[in-house]
Amino acid sequence: MRWVAVAVAGLVLVAACGPSGGTSQSGGTPKAGGTATIALESELRTLDPLDSSLLVEREVFYNLYDSLFTIDPSLKITPGLVKSWDVSDPMNFKFTLQSGVKYQDGTAFNAQSVKDNIQRYLTASTSRRKSDLASVSSVEVVDDSHVIFHLKKPGATLLATLVDRAGMMLSMATVQKGGQNFSLAPVGAGSGPFQFVEWQRNDHLTLKKNPGYWKSGLPYLDGVTYRAIPDVNAILAALKTGDIDIARTIAGKDVAGIKSDSSFIYRDTPAIGFNGFELNTGTPPFNDPAKRQAVALAIDRYGILKNINFNIGVVGYGPIPPSSWAFDSTEKIYDHADAAKAKTTATGFTFTYKTTSDPINQQLAALLQSELATAGITMNVQTEEFATYVQECANHQFQACNVNWSGRIDPDGNTYAWWHTKGDFNDSLYSNAQVDAWLEDARVSTDQNKRKQDYLNAQKQIVADAPYVFTVFGVSAQISSNKIHGFTLYPDLMIRMAAVWKG
Amino acid sequence: MTTYVLRRLVLMVPVAFLVTVGVFMLIHLSPGDPALIVLGEDRNPQAIAAIHQQLGLDKPLYVQYVIWLGHIVHGDLGRSITTHQPVTIAIGERLPATVELGAVALIWSLLVAIPLGTIAAVRRGSLADHLATGLAVGGVSIPNFFIGIVLIFFLSVTLRLFPFGGYVPFNQDPVENLRHVILPAIALGTAGAAINMRFTRSSMIEVLNQDYIRTARAKGAPWRRVVFIHALKNALIPVVTIVGLQIGGIIEGAVVTETVFTWPGVGRLAVESIFNRDYTVVQGIVLLAAFSYLVANLLVDLVYAWLDPRISFA
Numbered sequence: 001m002r003w004v005a006v007a008v009a010g011l012v013l014v015a016a017c018g019p020s021g022g023t024s025q026s027g028g029t030p031k032a033g034g035t036a037t038i039a040l041e042s043e044l045r046t047l048d049p050l051d052s053s054l055l056v057e058r059e060v061f062y063n064l065y066d067s068l069f070t071i072d073p074s075l076k077i078t079p080g081l082v083k084s085w086d087v088s089d090p091m092n093f094k095f096t097l098q099s100g101v102k103y104q105d106g107t108a109f110n111a112q113s114v115k116d117n118i119q120r121y122l123t124a125s126t127s128r129r130k131s132d133l134a135s136v137s138s139v140e141v142v143d144d145s146h147v148i149f150h151l152k153k154p155g156a157t158l159l160a161t162l163v164d165r166a167g168m169m170l171s172m173a174t175v176q177k178g179g180q181n182f183s184l185a186p187v188g189a190g191s192g193p194f195q196f197v198e199w200q201r202n203d204h205l206t207l208k209k210n211p212g213y214w215k216s217g218l219p220y221l222d223g224v225t226y227r228a229i230p231d232v233n234a235i236l237a238a239l240k241t242g243d244i245d246i247a248r249t250i251a252g253k254d255v256a257g258i259k260s261d262s263s264f265i266y267r268d269t270p271a272i273g274f275n276g277f278e279l280n281t282g283t284p285p286f287n288d289p290a291k292r293q294a295v296a297l298a299i300d301r302y303g304i305l306k307n308i309n310f311n312i313g314v315v316g317y318g319p320i321p322p323s324s325w326a327f328d329s330t331e332k333i334y335d336h337a338d339a340a341k342a343k344t345t346a347t348g349f350t351f352t353y354k355t356t357s358d359p360i361n362q363q364l365a366a367l368l369q370s371e372l373a374t375a376g377i378t379m380n381v382q383t384e385e386f387a388t389y390v391q392e393c394a395n396h397q398f399q400a401c402n403v404n405w406s407g408r409i410d411p412d413g414n415t416y417a418w419w420h421t422k423g424d425f426n427d428s429l430y431s432n433a434q435v436d437a438w439l440e441d442a443r444v445s446t447d448q449n450k451r452k453q454d455y456l457n458a459q460k461q462i463v464a465d466a467p468y469v470f471t472v473f474g475v476s477a478q479i480s481s482n483k484i485h486g487f488t489l490y491p492d493l494m495i496r497m498a499a500v501w502k503g
Numbered sequence: 504m505t506t507y508v509l510r511r512l513v514l515m516v517p518v519a520f521l522v523t524v525g526v527f528m529l530i531h532l533s534p535g536d537p538a539l540i541v542l543g544e545d546r547n548p549q550a551i552a553a554i555h556q557q558l559g560l561d562k563p564l565y566v567q568y569v570i571w572l573g574h575i576v577h578g579d580l581g582r583s584i585t586t587h588q589p590v591t592i593a594i595g596e597r598l599p600a601t602v603e604l605g606a607v608a609l610i611w612s613l614l615v616a617i618p619l620g621t622i623a624a625v626r627r628g629s630l631a632d633h634l635a636t637g638l639a640v641g642g643v644s645i646p647n648f649f650i651g652i653v654l655i656f657f658l659s660v661t662l663r664l665f666p667f668g669g670y671v672p673f674n675q676d677p678v679e680n681l682r683h684v685i686l687p688a689i690a691l692g693t694a695g696a697a698i699n700m701r702f703t704r705s706s707m708i709e710v711l712n713q714d715y716i717r718t719a720r721a722k723g724a725p726w727r728r729v730v731f732i733h734a735l736k737n738a739l740i741p742v743v744t745i746v747g748l749q750i751g752g753i754i755e756g757a758v759v760t761e762t763v764f765t766w767p768g769v770g771r772l773a774v775e776s777i778f779n780r781d782y783t784v785v786q787g788i789v790l791l792a793a794f795s796y797l798v799a800n801l802l803v804d805l806v807y808a809w810l811d812p813r814i815s816f817a
Contacts, residue, residue: 045585045586202597202772203670
């Protein structure tokens with residue numbers, strides 16, 4: 001909702017595929033003025049990156065706050081509030097900051113502000129950023145525009161982490177003034193293209209243009225309004241009535257209709273998450289690797305892509321999607337369904353698959369059930385209310401559980417937490433010493449080629465051991481009225497509004 | 504009268520207490536961990552433990568209850584687990600929208616129910632009676648979410664006569680406010696309209712058969728006057744009971760309608776809070792719903808005395 005680890009995701013397909021060509025779309029000379037309304041798939045809970053855990057929150061943050069680093073559409077790390085950097089010393093990262101940047105409350109962004117922000121993320125009792133910044137030992141202020149991040153261990157993933165919430169810089173004056181209510185009304189806290197106006201919970205969140213934005217000429221729009229519309233059919237209806245201008249997800253079945261309607265724009269690009277279901281290696285029947293492999297072999301990924309995702313996206317074989325530099329294009333060991341091979345691997349067993357009542361998850365379950373039946377495997381579907389299902393999957397009380405991942409910019413975020421023996425998301429209780437070693441090495445190695453080799457090795461092993469059955473990779477999409485221009489698609493699903501204009 | 508009201512108010516306390524115990528147990532015993540919901544993809548053992556400690560979820564349930572009750576007695580409903588917003592503010596922000604929706608739905612239901620019920624009673628057995636009865640059966644049988652979806656499809660998406668969902672505060676734009684409230688109010692009020700219509704009809708039939716009506720007719724009072732002045736006021740007593748209970752039940756009724764129409768009221772807050780296991784908010788809303796029932800019941804009893812002077816509270 002809700003987040004993400006589930007469900008909503010897979011299916012709501014913004015899933016997957018499709019040609020996208022360029023990721024940026026233009027339509028003449030940018031025009032200033034006007035406002036745009038964006039649909040969010042769920043209500044936000046906080047406007048403070050410190051305690052945020054929802055995808056929809058990040059979507060708003062990227063327009064309110066600036067991060068130390070940014071990405072380009074190919075996921076390459078690019079300058080943000082950090083203008084240039086030197087990471088040749090793996091234990092001490094040296095950053096040069098942009099100068100002349102001011103927060104919307106008028107206070108200056110500088111090295112002390114970076115130190116204070118990181119300190120707050122590391123120490124506040126409600127901070128959810130502690131594990132993001134686990135590699136950071138301290139931040140040293142060299143002068144107003146230079147800082148050094150001292151690390152506890154080499155942190156190959158740190159720059160990517162600082163693109164997201166852990167790297168978002170807030171005015172400490174406003175944070176302190178806001179106190180306990182800061183997360184509800186962060187007026188003037190950011191340095192981003194838009195500033196907070198009001199948040200009428202369960203209805204709308206309004207931002208207005210930041211006239212003093214440090215990137216000159218931007219943003220074009222006078223304001224952005226977000227509306228939480230939790231149902232994909234309702235999002236489509238709102239798009240058609242003109243109540244919203246931009247959406248990130250609609251139901252897969254409706255994509256073709258939108259594509260063929262000239263009053264709308266539909267474009268997509270491969271996203272960074274993965275979809276599928278986890279198998280519990282700690283309990284029967286899936287403590288037997290052959291049974292996990294049989295399930296992975298019997299699944300027809302192309303059938304899922306076509307019937308559930310309406311061919312939006314691509315089939316998935318491993319945890320790292322095609323948008324990443326660590327994608328393994330050779331990985332096809334479970335390509336098309338192979339019921340015969342599945343049968344010779346393991347057959348005649350029964351297991352229970354947990355999922356939520358989301359209609360698309362239900363259709364997927366029914367499809368999986370019928371595909372597995374052809375290999376002599378009986379899958380029972382257990383539908384649960386969301387909170388119950390989350391708890392049972394997290395506590396290893398399952399045989400198979402339908403959990404998707406929204407994805408991270410660095411491949412570490414799509415692997416370590418899930419399949420390292422001590423990973424926080426290792427619901428499957430998977431443990432392989434070699435995989436642990438590769439994933440650990442990739443965390444500390446600064447040589448990208450070496451990291452890539454680590455991930456290729458780890459992916460092959462994870463896919464072969466099948467603690468998770470990958471099905472499809474989703475897409476990041478622009479679904480908007482044809483009046484929206486200057487929209488750049490990013491694989492991380494975030495809608496960045498600074499350069500968007502309305503014609 | 505004053506003694507009566509006071510006695511009723513005192514009696515509310517034990518009822519409310521039982522409600523709090525029930526609610527607290529129900530929500531805490533249902534599976535699901537708010538820490539996992541709050542953390543989402545950021546979950547890790549340290550963060551989960553920290554949240555459990557902050558919320559006091561690591562203490563035994565009865566201790567948690569006593570702590571919560573202690574705060575309530577001091578008028579403190581606590582803060583939302585997911586948003587950290589004070590529960591009183593979270594509910595207070597959404598209450599106007601729910602009250603408006605409930606009030607318009609009630610007006611709609613009475614505007615439909617009383618005339619139709621009266622006509623159906625006066626012309627018993629006629630085509631009008633059958634039609635009204637048929638509509639009532641439909642109104643009660645069709646769930647309000649379905650009525651909502653049908654209204655959205657035809658009047659909003661297809662004909663574009665009304666906006667699709669959402670809410671505009673009355674003080675911001677009264678016209679838009681009314682345009683937004685009409686469809687959800689019809690969806691929410693239709694079942695009530697059907698019930699009220701049936702009650703008006705049967706009660707009216709009963710009253711019209713009474714001696715004083717025949718006397719009034721025999722004295723030569725015009726039929727119209729007999730129906731609207733002599734009969735209707737008395738016939739409405741049972742309707743008032745039902746309407747009173749409907750007022751008390753606005754919050755539950757709004758749960759589904761507000762979700763369908765993305766109406767930012769207490770009902771939708773309740774749904775989201777239950778899904779998120781936001782214990783403090785759910786408890787606050789149920790407490791409010793229980794009190795509105797109790798107060799509505801009391802008011803109904805007081806209105807009785809006004810409608811029928813034979814009823815006294817001595």
